[in-house]
Amino acid sequence: MNDLYRKEQQIEKEQFQEIVTTLTFPMNHISPYFKLWIGFLLSLIGTAAVMYVRQLRYGLGTTDMRDIASWGLYFSDFVFLIAVSLVGSLITAILRLSNIKWATPLTRISEIIAVTALLSALAIIVVDMGRPDRLWHIFIYGRLQSPIVWDIIVVITYLVISLLLLYLPLIPDIALLQKKMGHKPGWQQRMYKILSLGWQGTKDQFKILNFSLTVLMVLIIPMAFSIHTVTSWLFASTLRPGWDSTIFGPYFVAGAFMVGAASVIVTMYFIRMQYKFEEYITDEHFNMMGKLLVLTSLVYLYFNLNEFMVPAYKMKSGESANIRGLLVGDYALMFWLVQILGMIVPILLMVFKLFRKPKPLLVISVFIVIGAFFKRYLIVTPTLLHPFLPIQNYPASYHHYSPTWSECTIVIGSIAAIALLISLFIKLFPIIPIWETAHEKGISNETINNS
Amino acid sequence: MKQLIIPDMGKFIILVSIILLAGCLNTFSQLIAWQVPAEMVNKINPLSIEPKNVAMGRNIFSRSCVACHGAKADGQGLIKSASLIAKEFQKQADGTIFYKITTGRDKMPPFKATLKDDEIWAVINYLRVLINPSAIPPAKNVKLEISTGDEIKSVTAFVYSADSAKLPLQEVDVHFYVKRDFGLMSIGELSNYTGTDGKVKVIFPDNIIGDAEGYVSLLVKVENDFLYNNAESEVIRQWGEPMIMEDKYFNQRSLWGSRNKSPVWLLLLANGIIAAVWGAIFYVAYNLFRIKKAGKIFTK
Amino acid sequence: MKNSEKDSSRRKFILNFGSLGISSLLVSPIIIQSCRTNLKEVGSGDKEKLLNSNNELVEVDSAYISTLNKNLAKNHNSESRKGLPGKKFVLVVDLAKCKNARKCMDKCQAVHQLRPEQHHLNVLIMKDNDHTAPYFMPKHCQHCDNPPCVKVCPVDATFKRSDGIVLIDNERCIGCRFCIAACPYSARSFNWYEPRDSEKYKDIPYDIEKNVPQKKGTVTKCTFSADCLREGKLPYCVSSCPNGVYYFGNEYEDSVTNGTSGETVSLKILLSKNAGYRLMEDLGTAPSVYYLPPKDRALMPDIENSNS
Numbered sequence A: 001m002n003d004l005y006r007k008e009q010q011i012e013k014e015q016f017q018e019i020v021t022t023l024t025f026p027m028n029h030i031s032p033y034f035k036l037w038i039g040f041l042l043s044l045i046g047t048a049a050v051m052y053v054r055q056l057r058y059g060l061g062t063t064d065m066r067d068i069a070s071w072g073l074y075f076s077d078f079v080f081l082i083a084v085s086l087v088g089s090l091i092t093a094i095l096r097l098s099n100i101k102w103a104t105p106l107t108r109i110s111e112i113i114a115v116t117a118l119l120s121a122l123a124i125i126v127v128d129m130g131r132p133d134r135l136w137h138i139f140i141y142g143r144l145q146s147p148i149v150w151d152i153i154v155v156i157t158y159l160v161i162s163l164l165l166l167y168l169p170l171i172p173d174i175a176l177l178q179k180k181m182g183h184k185p186g187w188q189q190r191m192y193k194i195l196s197l198g199w200q201g202t203k204d205q206f207k208i209l210n211f212s213l214t215v216l217m218v219l220i221i222p223m224a225f226s227i228h229t230v231t232s233w234l235f236a237s238t239l240r241p242g243w244d245s246t247i248f249g250p251y252f253v254a255g256a257f258m259v260g261a262a263s264v265i266v267t268m269y270f271i272r273m274q275y276k277f278e279e280y281i282t283d284e285h286f287n288m289m290g291k292l293l294v295l296t297s298l299v300y301l302y303f304n305l306n307e308f309m310v311p312a313y314k315m316k317s318g319e320s321a322n323i324r325g326l327l328v329g330d331y332a333l334m335f336w337l338v339q340i341l342g343m344i345v346p347i348l349l350m351v352f353k354l355f356r357k358p359k360p361l362l363v364i365s366v367f368i369v370i371g372a373f374f375k376r377y378l379i380v381t382p383t384l385l386h387p388f389l390p391i392q393n394y395p396a397s398y399h400h401y402s403p404t405w406s407e408c409t410i411v412i413g414s415i416a417a418i419a420l421l422i423s424l425f426i427k428l429f430p431i432i433p434i435w436e437t438a439h440e441k442g443i444s445n446e447t448i449n450n451s
Numbered sequence B: 001m002k003q004l005i006i007p008d009m010g011k012f013i014i015l016v017s018i019i020l021l022a023g024c025l026n027t028f029s030q031l032i033a034w035q036v037p038a039e040m041v042n043k044i045n046p047l048s049i050e051p052k053n054v055a056m057g058r059n060i061f062s063r064s065c066v067a068c069h070g071a072k073a074d075g076q077g078l079i080k081s082a083s084l085i086a087k088e089f090q091k092q093a094d095g096t097i098f099y100k101i102t103t104g105r106d107k108m109p110p111f112k113a114t115l116k117d118d119e120i121w122a123v124i125n126y127l128r129v130l131i132n133p134s135a136i137p138p139a140k141n142v143k144l145e146i147s148t149g150d151e152i153k154s155v156t157a158f159v160y161s162a163d164s165a166k167l168p169l170q171e172v173d174v175h176f177y178v179k180r181d182f183g184l185m186s187i188g189e190l191s192n193y194t195g196t197d198g199k200v201k202v203i204f205p206d207n208i209i210g211d212a213e214g215y216v217s218l219l220v221k222v223e224n225d226f227l228y229n230n231a232e233s234e235v236i237r238q239w240g241e242p243m244i245m246e247d248k249y250f251n252q253r254s255l256w257g258s259r260n261k262s263p264v265w266l267l268l269l270a271n272g273i274i275a276a277v278w279g280a281i282f283y284v285a286y287n288l289f290r291i292k293k294a295g296k297i298f299t300k
Numbered sequence C: 001m002k003n004s005e006k007d008s009s010r011r012k013f014i015l016n017f018g019s020l021g022i023s024s025l026l027v028s029p030i031i032i033q034s035c036r037t038n039l040k041e042v043g044s045g046d047k048e049k050l051l052n053s054n055n056e057l058v059e060v061d062s063a064y065i066s067t068l069n070k071n072l073a074k075n076h077n078s079e080s081r082k083g084l085p086g087k088k089f090v091l092v093v094d095l096a097k098c099k100n101a102r103k104c105m106d107k108c109q110a111v112h113q114l115r116p117e118q119h120h121l122n123v124l125i126m127k128d129n130d131h132t133a134p135y136f137m138p139k140h141c142q143h144c145d146n147p148p149c150v151k152v153c154p155v156d157a158t159f160k161r162s163d164g165i166v167l168i169d170n171e172r173c174i175g176c177r178f179c180i181a182a183c184p185y186s187a188r189s190f191n192w193y194e195p196r197d198s199e200k201y202k203d204i205p206y207d208i209e210k211n212v213p214q215k216k217g218t219v220t221k222c223t224f225s226a227d228c229l230r231e232g233k234l235p236y237c238v239s240s241c242p243n244g245v246y247y248f249g250n251e252y253e254d255s256v257t258n259g260t261s262g263e264t265v266s267l268k269i270l271l272s273k274n275a276g277y278r279l280m281e282d283l284g285t286a287p288s289v290y291y292l293p294p295k296d297r298a299l300m301p302d303i304e305n306s307n308s
Helices: A002-023 A032-058 A073-085 A087-097 A101-128 A137-141 A147-167 A170-180 A186-195 A203-236 A248-275 A283-314 A319-327 A332-350 A358-384 A405-428 A434-440 A445-450 B008-029 B051-064 B094-103 B117-131 B264-299 C002-041 C077-081 C103-111 C148-152 C178-182 C226-230 C236-240 C267-274
Strands: B142-149 B154-161 B173-179 B184-193 B199-203 B216-222 B231-237 C047-051 C057-061 C089-094 C122-126 C135-139 C158-160 C166-168 C246-250 C255-258 C264-266 C289-292
Touching: A002 A434, A002 A445, A032 A405, A073 A087, A073 A101, A073 A147, A073 A203, A073 A248, A073 A358, A073 A405, A087 A101, A087 A147, A087 A203, A087 A248, A101 A147, A101 A248, A101 A283, A101 A405, A101 A434, A137 A147, A147 A170, A147 A203, A147 B264, A170 A186, A170 A434, A203 A248, A203 A358, A203 B264, A248 A283, A248 A358, A248 A405, A283 A319, A283 A332, A283 A358, A319 A332, A319 A358, A332 A358, A434 A445, B051 B117, B051 B173, B051 B184, B094 B117, B142 B216, B142 B231, B154 B173, B154 B216, B154 B231, B184 B199, B184 C264, C089 C267, C103 C122, C103 C236, C148 C158, C148 C178, C236 C246, C246 C267, C255 C267, C264 C267, C267 C289
Parallel strands: C089 C289
Antiparallel strands: B142 B154, B154 B199, B173 B184, B173 B216, B216 B231, C047 C057, C089 C246, C122 C135, C158 C166, C246 C255, C255 C264
16 A cells, blocks of 8 residues: 555655656756847847937937827836736636636736736836836825825735735745755845845644745736726826726726736747646646637727717717817728737637637737737827817927837837846746646645655 | 939038027027018107196006006016117117007007007106106196085095195196096096196996995005106095995804804705614614513523 | 843834934034024124214224125015015917017017027917918917816915016926826916026026026926016016917906007906907916917918928
């Protein structure tokens, strides 16, 4: 009897070893392509930094924003990044709390996207400020009546919760890494030691960990809803046509879930491909994420119909100029491309299983993410270019907005920063949770702790 | 048939001269005579130059013409305009000037609708006097006394000569004003002439707002009268309606108030949510310490 | 065991070093302050004769006398946030008289250090629909009683005073431009570059009520010339109009004065006689600027040949 038990133990141990070896593969191999990739990202971020220094010197006039179009690409990027960051709560919290197990390998991917997107969003909003040297004014002189103050409070709160949600499930994995990463440089080993909090895998520790995770997951769902609702109130609290809408909150949240799911698909495809994680991120995962994407896209389509058909029906003065501009005027090309290629066609295609295979789904998700960025731009700038009173006594360029190279490089830099942070994270921590995956496969805590 | 051959040089000269001519015409268009119909030129000014109507003319001029033509009528107003004391202008007949004022041209608005004929003739008389001040005899000094009646709120002005004789003066134009924040609001008529007793009375109108207790400052003036030098007198009475400063909207808590005036419901809601959420966050952070402690107990 | 010893020693070190660092941070300002006062207590030996408030002639060591900086700002920040007592300012624009002379715009841009494309005051050619005739409309900041711009400012940089004026403190503004997005009257402007002639205005102390010198990266708008109002004078635009378009006054006193002729009339009577109205009343912003309709307008705009 003992022999059989020991044999079972041995098999479990070997299984666990395999999981560990595969999932720590990215941390142990740095290919030359990776170095090229990091170099490329650093060059993009470097260019962005140079452009920002130039902007600090000359003022925000280096952008194409002027008195009429006073918010442009930076603000669109901010809204887009806040939208992407909602995915953390979707995958980690909502799916996990509903005991949906297939999402387990994707939780850390979505959390790291969420955290890095939030950090980049905070950076880009500071770039959009006219006086970034006075950032501290918000904390000392802040007015609780202002939607911007609400946004800052909610974003920081959500960031802290997301960091905790990233860190807590990481603790058992770090404890494991402590034992396995003896060949890594000293600073890295010390980092693992400090962050592992002396994790032993005891029942008590697991109890505390699981309860804390539950608290965070329950907390993050309303926080995620409020972060994008409050961001939408930056527009809905004004009187402008196109923004003066009562459903902006749910409209933005629905869009956020859609673009978040799409960005997870894009990221998981590249991670799977690069590190050969086919066993952990299976075709079935793509299938399920595809179904999730269809669901969220349908909800977003519903809100889009409400947002555009209702004002178009009435053609109220003020609203009419903006709607006309979007549907048939200056912005019609971008609008219809975004709606059709970025939402409607993806929905139609993803209904079929064929298009929920990894490669087609990747292409569709890329279209959705790019479409989402331009959708945010269509929300921000056309409204500003259709004010209530006529635009007179300004230079001709004030009647339209075409972003300068300076703005574009800084926005590209913000995306590159996210890619950089995620790439570095993959090299330092397992991107697919080891202990949770082992738990799913039925490996006991004893084996994990004693390996 | 011989064709008229204009050499290229010739064409060029013709073109240049046309352009120059057009330029000259454009420049001189400002100086092109303003055509006045003959019957209007010969219209006669019914008012002879007398202090009373010259004074009226001066009043009207300061209200309606100074902005463009300047206080000295020399064309140096808030915008540049014609000088009304220049020889070329003064050479015109009264009728011509009358026509120009009533009809207007370009930047000069027509005054046909805003001024009565008599008033326009008075302004013309004033313009004549401006270059010929000897037409009017030197002004005398006067004294002005105010008395007020309280059953019916009224102000009476008594004008008399400033010398020892203290003669009451009649037909003196007196102006009555209430002092306001940025100017003087006139009460009574535009011109209030003293009677044979040297007095003229004006009733104080209702609905004039005073300060917080209803005090108003009344100013009575003899001004712009050619026969008499300026004189004024002031009196304060509690005849106005007390000023109601409805600034309760400012002192209340509101969404547009400053940071210490935010609405109570917002304070409770926002701080409540922040406290609850961050309480949970701190609890989780505390749990991190508990995890560490639990691990230590195990190793010991 | 070795590890835990190392740990505890490391922990002790961090604790000691940390507490030393923090305490030095706390103590150093006190030390520096005390050094400063010590310098002052040493008299210079020279004495000066001064007259005190009891009309006595006293001798004071010149070390204790500091020359007053004559370059003080006219109004301190906190004083400018309080409104002038007993006033609620109101502007009346007679659209019938406007002839697009733009003297108001010129004066305003000159006084407030504005570039030609920055407007505190913009004279627009309005054409309400296809069938009504066009007219000129000077558009200021409306100094709303329910101001959408003040509501959204995150740092209390723009504020409403008790006398109705909405001002901007450009030493507080962070340049987020939320107020520009919130204003439905497009009344606000931003300093996208270094302000015009910023070198010339370098040494002038900042005056909130005039909003001069302008600062790069902040928002600017019409102030109802609050600096003039504090001295009892009419705003710059009101007194520079040659055509009698503007009336300005105090709503509490029910009086407005015409900037061109100086004539003062009752606000209520002026508005009721001429059917005065406010711009975009249905938005609920409650402006402080009233307009008199362009009946018998002095000049019809030439829309085809205008360059706007």
